[in-house]
Each structure stands twice: as C-alpha cells, then as structure tokens.
Amino acid sequence: RTVDYLRDAAAQGAQFVLTPEVTNCVSTSRAQQAKVLRAESEDETLAALREEANAHGIWLLIGSLGLQTEDPDGRFANRSFLIDPDGAVQARYDKIHMFDVEIDETETYRESAGYRPGTQAVVAQTPWGTLGMSICYDLRFPQLYQALVDAGAQILTVPAAFSPVTGAAHWHALLRARAIETGCFVLAPAQTGTHQSAANKTRDTYGHSLVVAPWGEVVLDAGEAPGVYMFEIDPKEVETARRRVPSMANRRSFAQP
Template sequence: MRTALLQLNVSDDPVANLEGTLGYLRQAAAEGAEFVLTPEVTNCVSTSRTHQNAVLQHEEDDITLAALQAEAKALGIWLLIGSLGLKTRDADGRFANRSFMIDPLGDVVARYDKIHMFDVDVSPEETWRESQGYRPGTQAVVAETAFGPVGLTICYDLRFPKLHAALAGAGAHILTVPAAFSPVTGAAHWHTLLRARAIETGCFVLAPAQTGLHASAAHKTRRTYGHSLVVTPWGEVQMDAGDVPGVYITDLDMGEVAKARGRVPSLENARPFDGP
C-alpha cells in the first residue's frame, strides 16, 4: 500500500495553512498514495489560548475539516487528519485535540480525542500545560479501513504503551502517531519510543510530524522536531523525513505484520498478573 506522510510547518493562521496542506495532499495523490496522513494540529500551531479562541472553530464549522474531506473524496483516497484544534461546548471553554479518519467518499469513519495531555517541565525555559487549554479524551479508537484496522493516537500518547497495546489487542495493524514534538524531547526520545511501540505490538507505526519554527504574527513562536517516521512491525525505521516540510512517500507491505507477530507473538503471550 502506497502511503504518504505530510510533514508540515504551519502557522497560527488556519486559512493560510489550508492552501499548503491541500497542495501537498494533491501532490501525494498524484504520486500514487492511497493513504495520506497529516500531523497533529494541522490547522493551527499557536502558543496563545486567546489567539486560538479567536481562530479555532467547532467541528461542524471547521474550514480545514470540510476542505480536506472534500479533497479526499475528489482524489479517492483515505486520509488521516492527524489532529485539528477545535472549539467545544464544554463549560470551562477548553478545546479538543481531535484526529479524523476520512474514507475515499469524504466521510468521517472515526474520530479520536487525544487522551494524554502534555503537562511537562522539559527545562526551566520550556514548560507546557496542554490541559489548561485542551480537555483530554477518554475513549481509545480503532478505525476500520480498506487496508486493515488502524489504531489512532496523538503525540504525547506515544509515551503510554498500555494504550498502544490495547489498540493492537483490539485488532490494529497500523498505529498512527501524528505529532508536534518538542525539539528537546524529540532528539532524546522520538525514534526510540516509536520503534518501541512498533516492536511491542507488531504494528506499522506511522508518525507524521510538524517541523521547524512556526510563524506567528501575534505571540511567542514555537519550534517542533520534525522527523516524520514510518516504522515497520519489526521495529526498523523504513522512512525518516528529516526536518524539511514536504510529501514523503513509502510503500507498506501489510504482510509484515503477520510475519513479525509470528516471529515474536508477544500479544498472544501477554498474561494478566497481580501486584506489585
């Protein structure tokens, strides 16, 4: 199956970002991609909750979702929108960080809200409190597709192996990890964690990422790590996009899932235990 990971460098302007994403999507389809994936927060990278409140929309009104659904239908492809920042009607006003699986008819066949919030102190100069602006999801999701079941995760979810084990246990053959990873933690942990999740589950891991310095007209800018990866079920890095935005094409042999799980059947060998 020919797959394309879109590595993006979006700004805090959803309208401006959409044009570039559509261009990459069309390029991927022209190069034969059947399944295209975009990174976390495809519509807007922003460090300002005030700005996000001004530019983000509810799901039913979101221009990025509507346009990408229409384009997936026009191109006849499967599309994972890694995530969109969306307004909710929660009383506390927090947003959703939501991933969408779109089929070749342009329909949403699965949606997933990021469960694990990035509340960390990377260094004295870099602290994050995602939960102040975004409310966590509660439901793990496996999307049924023409090429097999796909387990949906987002960015910081990567650090929680029980989620990925549950998705693989529910039938997933592919795990998606769209991200906007910090350069510090990316350099230290990104490749290792993605390879570990693939090895543990015998799944392909597809991780489209944001990259570079993200333009902002109104507030502090943000930098992300890039290195969109495709990891095989045996834990090998099949593709590394480096730090340049663009369309990155690779072919997946879905037979590798059964092959890896046959060699090391860790999902079958897992046992419940007590304690400690």
C-alpha cells in the first residue's frame, strides 16, 4: 500500500513525499518484530521505496523503518531515511528519545526494551532548504530542534506513530510550538487507525498528519483517514517568521538555578 500511495502522490505532481514512523511494521510485539524485521541492507521496504523515488524522480522521506542491528543485546534501530530522486540515501537518522511511558493502568510503552536510542542529530540539504530530522517522541525535547536550527535547519520532519491519548492531548500543540520556537516548517506524517500487532493484539495510532508553517499556522491536518494529502510550502516564510520574532537569535546563556 505504501508504494501505491507514493505512486498516487507522484501522479498528482508531488516533488517531496513523506511517510510515517515505522513504515514497515507497526507492532508492540517484540517477538513479531524479531520475526519480520531485517537489517538495512536486506529491508524490502527500503529497497522498494528507493526504486520508486528513482522511477518518479522525487525526494522521499521514509519516516522510519524498524531494522535489525548488530547490537549485542539484540535491540533494533528506529531509523529515518532521506532519499533523493536518484534513489540514493542522502541521510539517515536513528531516533534519539525512546518512548518509555506509563500513560495509564492499561497503556504502557517501553520502546527502549526493543529499540536502542540513536546518538547523532542529523541535517541534510534539499531543494527547499536544510532539513532537520527527528522521529515521534523526539517532539517533546525542544533542545534537539534548537540544535538542528543551529546547524541550519529550515524544515523539521517529525514522522510519528502517536498514541490516541497523547495525540489528542499534545500532538497539535507540540508541533505548533516547535514551528513557532524555531521559525521552521514542520512536516509530520503520522500513522493512523488500528494496526494488527500480533495474534489477537492490535495497536491504535492517532493520525492527524500535520504541516505547520513557521508562524504556527496549520497548513494541513489530514485527520484520521489514511491516504495521500498534498500541500505546498514557500521557503521564504522561514525568513519572514524569523525576522518578525528572532527568538533563536535572542537566546542568552544563564547561570543554572
């Protein structure tokens, strides 16, 4: 289905296509993940989407893929890829912040039990400006985005698989805050609906893929229906927003309390 969506977007004239977090496998079952996930060099989703990017001559952000690693403890990587129109990998980013939370008595996540955190922030060049990469739970750590902007980022990507509870409470507010704080476009493709996680188990995600402008306006809210959603951005809006309120330039160091 991901390939079909990509082809549909390309047919509508898209130049840059973005997919959500864990495009290849939405699951909370470590046994299921161990069974289906592959190393980067063997991942069929990555290979197929690189071929499609090349075939259609488009830029592509694969929000992330769950991938096997050579880590001694057997944990996976949650890795985002930026693919150029030749199908080449221009940048990789491993999710830094692990979603280890207890939302309520029935909803608990321990992402670090199955995935090992990344350690490197990443920016990359695109025709629309410098792109800073992040994934889902990273959204709650503004210092990462400030570092990306210090490295030149004008566009921030936040592919996600937010839970319905935290999504309803925080998704829109946090994405708008990151855009306003940094004067960046924020592009946030998100998983939506109910996903078969393992035998007799499912996982629900919040949806609402968003595009937020540097001044904080929501350019696109895709709601809860899966599909292809088109948007346009004007890179000049980044300069305009930062000129109006130069908060990143006005930062000052201070003594800790």
